[in-house]
Amino acid sequence: MEPLDSQVGFLLEADRLKTVLRQTTLTDRSRRENSAEHSWHLALMALVLAEHAPPGTDLGRVMAMVVLHDLVEIDAGDLFVYAAQAEQARQERAERAAADRLFALLPPAQASSFRALWDEFEERATVEAKFARALDRLEPMLINMVTEGGTWAAHGVTADQVLTRVALIEDGPVVGRLRPHHGRERDRPRPPRTAPGGVTATYHGSVSPGLTRTGTERT
Amino acid sequence: MEPLDSQVGFLLEADRLKTVLRQTTLTDRSRRENSAEHSWHLALMALVLAEHAPPGTDLGRVMAMVVLHDLVEIDAGDLFVYAAQAEQARQERAERAAADRLFALLPPAQASSFRALWDEFEERATVEAKFARALDRLEPMLINMVTEGGTWAAHGVTADQVLTRVALIEDGPVVGRLRPHHGRERDRPRPPRTAPGGVTATYHGSVSPGLTRTGTERT
Numbered sequence: 001m002e003p004l005d006s007q008v009g010f011l012l013e014a015d016r017l018k019t020v021l022r023q024t025t026l027t028d029r030s031r032r033e034n035s036a037e038h039s040w041h042l043a044l045m046a047l048v049l050a051e052h053a054p055p056g057t058d059l060g061r062v063m064a065m066v067v068l069h070d071l072v073e074i075d076a077g078d079l080f081v082y083a084a085q086a087e088q089a090r091q092e093r094a095e096r097a098a099a100d101r102l103f104a105l106l107p108p109a110q111a112s113s114f115r116a117l118w119d120e121f122e123e124r125a126t127v128e129a130k131f132a133r134a135l136d137r138l139e140p141m142l143i144n145m146v147t148e149g150g151t152w153a154a155h156g157v158t159a160d161q162v163l164t165r166v167a168l169i170e171d172g173p174v175v176g177r178l179r180p181h182h183g184r185e186r187d188r189p190r191p192p193r194t195a196p197g198g199v200t201a202t203y204h205g206s207v208s209p210g211l212t213r214t215g216t217e218r219t
Numbered sequence: 220m221e222p223l224d225s226q227v228g229f230l231l232e233a234d235r236l237k238t239v240l241r242q243t244t245l246t247d248r249s250r251r252e253n254s255a256e257h258s259w260h261l262a263l264m265a266l267v268l269a270e271h272a273p274p275g276t277d278l279g280r281v282m283a284m285v286v287l288h289d290l291v292e293i294d295a296g297d298l299f300v301y302a303a304q305a306e307q308a309r310q311e312r313a314e315r316a317a318a319d320r321l322f323a324l325l326p327p328a329q330a331s332s333f334r335a336l337w338d339e340f341e342e343r344a345t346v347e348a349k350f351a352r353a354l355d356r357l358e359p360m361l362i363n364m365v366t367e368g369g370t371w372a373a374h375g376v377t378a379d380q381v382l383t384r385v386a387l388i389e390d391g392p393v394v395g396r397l398r399p400h401h402g403r404e405r406d407r408p409r410p411p412r413t414a415p416g417g418v419t420a421t422y423h424g425s426v427s428p429g430l431t432r433t434g435t436e437r438t
Contacts, residue, residue, distance in 0.1 A: 007267050012365055014263055015246040018256045027234040037237045040259035043286045044233055048226050060279040067262045146231055
């Protein structure tokens with residue numbers, strides 16, 4: 001098969017990521033988010049938050065990682081980040097098998113380099129992988145922030161569970177500046193929104209949670 | 220407002236792109252595609268088809284352009300690429316106004332640089348913009364290829380209309396190798412799929428249009 005044929009086959013197969021649903025809803029709560037549009041949001045976050053990445057971070061590699069990172073869900077589906085340990089282990093095996101199958105659709109050299117990027121993201125060993133994974137953790141938190149703890153409330157996720165997951169963001173771009181808070185809030189200009197377990201789904205900033213709804217309405 | 224506050228506000232506003240629907244469906248025809256997941260697909264195409272871009276193309280700039288290019292549809296909506304001239308002109312004005320509003324949500328320096336990238340994409344003057352715009356034109360064509368002329372058939376788009384639009388792809392990565400054909404096919408191993416007006420929604424390769432449906436089914 002010619003390289004271009006393999007590449008087109010891979011790109012058409014990738015279309016299926018648009019049908020994989022995540023637990024998170026959109027900010028307007030109209031429906032659940034899918035993994036393709038989530039991946040786009042991460043790429044946009046990488047661009048917008050680039051200045052908060054550690055010096056020397058290669059933004060192109062971060063962009064490539066976030067665009068590729070969820071493709072394995074075409075076979076393995078999306079697992080809620082707060083799922084039990086045994087389920088997480090099963091998911092990891094399923095994702096590895098999916099990576100074996102999907103990247104092999106590409107010409108060999110490209111298959112290797114994409115697989116290496118995916119492995120790097122999973123292993124979280126490099127500065128680019130840490131930044132990319134922090135963005136992946138941060139995106140649903142931003143959405144939950146404006147949907148009154150949306151997914152956390154719906155699934156009864158506790159404060160401790162969220163805080164464990166937040167630890168990963170602290171490897172990333174906005175250490176200690178943008179994260180959910182546990183317990184009493186200080187210096188807050190407006191009442192925090194609270195999810196079950198006492199998690200306050202807000203952040204140390206002044207952007208109104210209603211901002212997504214201002215501006216010109218779509219024509 | 221602190222830079223991070225503006226950036227988070229912009230990122231939450233951007234979430235609305237997930238609700239803007241395009242004419243194209245997914246390859247499984249289950250629903251219409253939205254502009255956020257379309258943008259992700261373009262970023263993936265940029266990565267996968269990079270070797271077909273002209274030498275010296277800066278892939279990072281291409282990725283940034285395709286991630287940003289449709290944000291204006293949050294205010295302006297998506298216009299079918301085959302819409303009438305007057306509608307296209309109205310759309311252009313609406314998109315420019317949207318760019319004025321949306322990028323201004325960011326810190327000033329970032330607003331300028333993102334707006335410049337968006338303008339560059341629109342003007343199609345640089346090699347990166349040409350590549351990005353070719354991908355933007357190619358993506359719905361790939362999808363139509365496996366949905367038996369989907370959008371073209373539904374809207375009665377003619378061969379000449381498609382060919383006019385294809386001209387733009389020829390500025391891009393895969394000149395003359397991957398495009399719909401008009402009239403008689405040569406050297407085709409299997410019967411072409413035909414949309415109204417005699418457009419043959421296929422390409423000069425050997426990837427089966429059914430490829431997206433092979434492989435392991437999702438668990």
